[in-house]
Amino acid sequence: MDAxxxxxxxxxxxxxSEFMDSGWQDRNAITKLPQxxxxxDGAVSAHMLEEIxxxxxxxxxxxxxxxxxxxxxxxxxxxxxxIRRQFLPMRCEQEDDHPCLEVDSLAERQHSPxxxxxxxxxxxxxxxxxxxxxVYCQYCTRSYAVGQDTQLIVxxxxxxxxxxxxxxxYIRSHPEIEDVVVSGGDVARLKPAHVRSLxxxxxxxxxxxxxxxxxxxxSVQPMKLLSDQDWLNAVLELVxxxxxxxxxxxxxxxxxxxxxxxxxxRRRCGGCTSTVYSCAIRPCCCAG
Numbered sequence: 001m002d003a004x005x006x007x008x009x010x011x012x013x014x015x016x017s018e019f020m021d022s023g024w025q026d027r028n029a030i031t032k033l034p035q036x037x038x039x040x041d042g043a044v045s046a047h048m049l050e051e052i053x054x055x056x057x058x059x060x061x062x063x064x065x066x067x068x069x070x071x072x073x074x075x076x077x078x079x080x081x082x083i084r085r086q087f088l089p090m091r092c093e094q095e096d097d098h099p100c101l102e103v104d105s106l107a108e109r110q111h112s113p114x115x116x117x118x119x120x121x122x123x124x125x126x127x128x129x130x131x132x133x134x135v136y137c138q139y140c141t142r143s144y145a146v147g148q149d150t151q152l153i154v155x156x157x158x159x160x161x162x163x164x165x166x167x168x169x170y171i172r173s174h175p176e177i178e179d180v181v182v183s184g185g186d187v188a189r190l191k192p193a194h195v196r197s198l199x200x201x202x203x204x205x206x207x208x209x210x211x212x213x214x215x216x217x218x219s220v221q222p223m224k225l226l227s228d229q230d231w232l233n234a235v236l237e238l239v240x241x242x243x244x245x246x247x248x249x250x251x252x253x254x255x256x257x258x259x260x261x262x263x264x265x266r267r268r269c270g271g272c273t274s275t276v277y278s279c280a281i282r283p284c285c286c287a288g
Contacts, residue, residue, distance in 0.1 A: 004071035008039050011067055022224040025066040026134070032063065036088070043075045054091035056138070060103070062147030064136040069220055089138050103144045103153055114170045116163040123178045127167060129198060130185035131159040134221040146185055159184055161194070168201050171208065178209040188217035188224055192234035199238035211238075 005011045005019055011028070018024050030036055033053055040049055056063060065087050073084045085093065104110075111120040118126035131146050140146055145156045171177050180202055187195065195213075202211050213235060217224045225232055 005067050007043065007075070008067070008070065009041065010038065014067075019067065020223045020227060022221060022227045025068055025221055025223060028067050029135075030063065030065045030070065036063070036065075039070060040075075044078055048078065048090065051090035051092055052088045055089035055094055057151070058091065058094055059089060059138045059143075060150050060152035061138050061140050061143045062136050062150060064133065064147070066135055066221055068223070069135050086137055086139070087135060105141050108142070109144070109156070112158070114163070114166050115158050115160070116167040117170055119170075119174075119177075122176050125171060125177050125180055127171075127180050127182045127198075127202075128159045128184055129161075129164065129182055129187065129194070130189050131155065131157070132184065132189040133186040134188055134217055134224070164198065168205075171202070172205055175207045178207060179212070180208055180210070181212045181214055183214035186215050186217065187213045188215045188221065188231070190231075192230040195231065195234040196237065199234075203238065213238075 003016065003019075005014060011019075014024075030039060033056070036052065036056075037049065040052075044052075069083065069087060073088075074081045075084075078084050079090070108118045108120075108126070111118050113119055116128045118128065120126075128142075128145065133146065136147050143153060145158050147155065149155050171180065182198065182202070190198075199211065199213075202208055
């Protein structure tokens, strides 16, 4: 990709090999307002920066933006750029909250029989295994649990690893559950050992027919698939032998996925053909 990150003062000396390292992206993620001010100094007007700061103060969501996503934003047309609007909303774009607004807008807590499990539909559960994502969307519907505490929201800590065993026991004790979506947060933030242990535990449950690993990493940090071989191998070890496991990649715009990453993913998946939708990429999967 073009070295767009060199437009930012703090990354102007970063080489392509460094930038394409997933660990470097994590270590250099922007997580605080002073970092945003430093990154955007000279890139946007003072008025727009004030608008962004005011917008972020109203969302109640944590800030996390890696250099890759920052470099995707067209800062020459920042006011209308859709990626900027997703991660750095301006106050003038926002409407006042509805008086009936609830932080848990999908009522997930009401459908959580045990910590880390959302069981809304009879045959499907959402298994929340982490509260961290590579980047944080400011409209996140799970802001009650994802990210760090903010001035507006004290987060529910429902994704602790201490909850995993009770959650797995719940799934085992309910034979009507056939479909498990492993999410959070984002499974890209799981350690490879946890991907393996959770995946194998779910594969050992006979009545679970489909396991979906939910991540946005292909669109917001594609170098994860190119530079973190241990994590990728952990996913593939679960997916390749099993017909009950699929990868679900959520993305905002297909055009932001580098061709190199897509080709690498397809090659590592044994040449399987992906079906591309406007909101997700779901590589082929056969339900057992």
